[in-house]
Amino acid sequence: MSAADLSIAEAQAQLASGALSSVELTEAVLARASMTEAQLHSFLHIDHAGARAAAEAADSKIADGTGGSLAGIPIALKDNMVTEGIETTCSSKILSGWVPPYDGALSQAMKAADAVMVGKTNLDEFAMGSSTENSAFGTSRNPWDTDRVPGGSSGGSAVAVTIGSALGSFGSDTGGSIRQPASLCGIVGMKPTYGLVSRFGLIAFASSLDQIGPFSRTVQDSVSLLEAAAGPDKMDATSYKGAYPNFGGSLGKGVSGLRIGVVKEFGGEGQEAGVTARFDATVAALEAAGAEVLEVSLPHAKYSVSTYYLIAPAECSANLARFDGVRYGLRVDGETVEDMMRKTRAEGFGPEVTRRILLGTYALSAGYYDAFYGQARRLRTLVIRDFATAYETCDVLVSPTSPTTAFKIGERSQDPLAMYLSDIYTIPSNLAGHPAISVPVGSDDLGLPVGFQIMAPALGEEMMYQVADAVETLMGRSPMPVLSEVAS
Amino acid sequence: MTSCGYCALFLVLVLVLVLVVLGAVNSVPMAIEIDIAHVARLARLGIPEEELAAYGEQLEVILEHAAAVQGADTEGVKPTAHPLGITNAFRQDEVRPSLDRAAVLEQGPDTTDEYFRVPPAMETE
8 A cells, every 4th residue: 555545644643653754655646646647637737846845844844843734744736726936827728837926825824734735736727617628738537437527627636636646635616616526536525614715816716606625535634624724814805704613523423313404406307326326325324323314495496507607607707807918827919908808818718718708798798787697696695595494404404416427528518508517416505605515425336436415504514524424434435446447 | 847847757757668678677588699799899808700609609508598597586685795794804904015026027928127018008000
């Protein structure tokens, strides 16, 4: 067994006892990446020199007892998070070659925790997509079947942790972009309550929905990563300033007496039988472990995807106005400044980003604003009220994370609407700003992982993790893919 | 009636007409027709002519699905902008160093010692 196969908690125990050094651990992770990258393409950039230097520094700190909470642990960041001195592209031609002159909040937090940043991971361009097929720099592949997508948009971050090219990683989740790839790759992926992790230095897609969260192989590791990332930040005006939950405070307590709601509107047409089978088995296991299982209704959930695909593109069309060829990235020359901007943006943005900017611009334009964007924002209020009603009778809600397991590369890329419907179970938590997590619960007949989603009310992370931990104990930790098959 | 009175009557009639039209827009699902060239102009996207029609068709399909939102009864419902309802966020107005100008300008596609340089804002004769 390679050190790259360890969970964060296991690695921390070995680092603390001196059985393993961060340099050894980091070399094991870098070796795993060089063995698998040609096939899986989880990274856009691997920082070999920076990772080795950070590992050496972490080893000295561990030796003298001053290491931070993730001292010596190799992690990866999605390439929409700003890293000083390391190219940050959002998988877009328009930012190709941009080397940020500053660190975003997450990069700062990881340095403060003495984590070892291995590299920047692949994503759908500007985090818009559910497969990484929209990356301008190539598609990442699912380690369980390399003809299939890893999910997205944070697909690269999911693959890196699945395969051991990092022990943990971070992604961003606007409509499911952490939970869906975690589900398709068979690992743990979590979106916190809106505002718990600073968005300073997260290149904005849809500001009222975007939230950074961790990928890990275990629930315990998810807690450790979130603890290092969460906290108020004066650089983010939407950052949460109140009391933070004790994320891991109820791990190991089980689910006896907890009320678990199954959303009755989910699970209809389009959900695969293999997904339904694993979901039902997990709910049965929770019930056998003492949970009370209830059916609940989210009557406006059927509007969620439509609501999301008005709000997210509207916000994206405003946020992406900053990419105009003036201050960074690509410029295509033109006769006038406006001509230059039009040419630069047409050349720099890929088809999905272009589509969403057009969609958002239309939804915000005179004459359509209230019928589309205004109505979507009112529906968002109704979705929040639905959740509030459901939480009067339940502690948490559960559903499959994705209606399907990993789909084939190319299968949905020509049909934007089919791709959008991948996010049908994850979007409501983004609209409401609530926390949600995907935990692996086995696989379908093809051996493809299935994820189980646990949703909780705002700031309900402690109970969400309590249930996630129970699911992991009941259903077993997901195995790692067989590497000889991946590398061959 | 004074000319001012006619003015007032006219304005009231216009207002009523506008309200009637707005009410109709709100209650009837609209047929989706997109002037895609106009939208692309608003978004400063110089999409080649031959690609525009395909984008227009895709947008119509997506918007026909999204138009489902108009079927929901949202009478009297307030819109949500921030999911947790956080309103004003204040911090101390502390003086702190900004990013190093040279380091920022280094990333620009066309710069002088102190500025980003762009083509002329108006067409030259």
